[in-house]
Amino acid sequence: MTIPISDLEGATDEVVDTLAQRGIRDNVQLIKAAATPALRKELARLCGCENADILHLANRSDLARVRGISGVYSDLLEIAGVVTVKELASRRADQLFAKINETNERDKLTTKPPTQSMVQNWIAQAKALPPILSY
Known part of the structure; x- marks a missing residue:
């Protein structure tokens, strides 16, 4: 799925503008521009931000390749401990579903949390995606 960088949590106007200029x-x-640690370091330098900021945006961008994950669902996954596609692919659906619901009950992020079948589908998609980011 393709989404504008400005829709990613943590994307400041300055970073969005600098990236758009490129x-x-x-x-x-x-994801392609930030595929390696060296590329992320260079983007951080160009954007005037920390490497961790670019890594965060790259991970959010990568997770957005999974159909159905963006916005609040991306937030839920991150708070539940899943920040990369690789991590998502390695999870058990029943355990992740429980953790997401626990997270949402505590933090009240959405009135419509994902169903267990949605979580299963996300994991299946993550397993099928070719890796792009290296760490």
């Missing part, structure tokens, strides 16, 4: 406007373009 032709990087959506999550797929960002």
Whole structure:
């Protein structure tokens, strides 16, 4: 799924503008531009931010490749301890579903949490996605 960088949690106007000046406007373009630690370091330098900020945006961008994960669902996953596609692919659906519900009950992020079948589908998609980011 392709989403604008401005829709990613943590994307400041300055970073969005700097990336746009380099032709990087959506999550797929960002993943490719931030695929390696060296590329992320250079993007952070160009954007005037920390490497961790670019890594956070790259991970959010990568998770957005999974159909159905964006916005509040991305937030739920992050708070539940899943920040990468690789981590998502390694999870058990029943345990992750329980953790997401526990997280949502505590933090009240959405009135419509994902169903267990949605979580199962996300995990299946994550397993099928080719890796792009290296760490």
